[in-house]
Amino acid sequence: MLLRSSKKYSREVSLFEPIGVDKDGETVSLVDVLEMDNKEVLDSIILTQDVKELYEAYETCLKDNEKQVIRMRYGLFGQKEETQREIAEKLGISRSYVSRIEKKAIEKIKAEFERSSRRT
Numbered sequence: 001m002l003l004r005s006s007k008k009y010s011r012e013v014s015l016f017e018p019i020g021v022d023k024d025g026e027t028v029s030l031v032d033v034l035e036m037d038n039k040e041v042l043d044s045i046i047l048t049q050d051v052k053e054l055y056e057a058y059e060t061c062l063k064d065n066e067k068q069v070i071r072m073r074y075g076l077f078g079q080k081e082e083t084q085r086e087i088a089e090k091l092g093i094s095r096s097y098v099s100r101i102e103k104k105a106i107e108k109i110k111a112e113f114e115r116s117s118r119r120t
Contacts, residue, residue, distance in 0.1 A: 057112035
């Protein structure tokens with residue numbers, strides 16, 4: 001049973017699997033040698049995936065006040081971008097507190113994004 005199961009995957013090849021080395025001794029993978037007619041399409045796909053993962057990190061790892069500050073600061077979900085001073089006035093807190101909330105939230109999103117990128 002195991003033999004039949006592994007036989008199914010024997011023809012699969014990863015684009016990132018090493019296939020040799022170049023003249024400088026660097027590992028070369030299949031994705032390095034494939035030519036792309038339209039690199040912008042690949043860049044667009046990667047960007048779309050990254051944005052999706054960032055929004056997922058935003059939803060899963062931030063507290064409500066962190067979400068609010070990030071949403072206002074970067075104009076997410078159709079809002080306009082606001083300065084830290086404008087956010088502080090609206091929320092009735094100091095600008096430096098807004099800065100601390102923003103910094104902590106960005107660190108959380110970055111950590112979650114890096115974790116999700118390692119899984120794929």
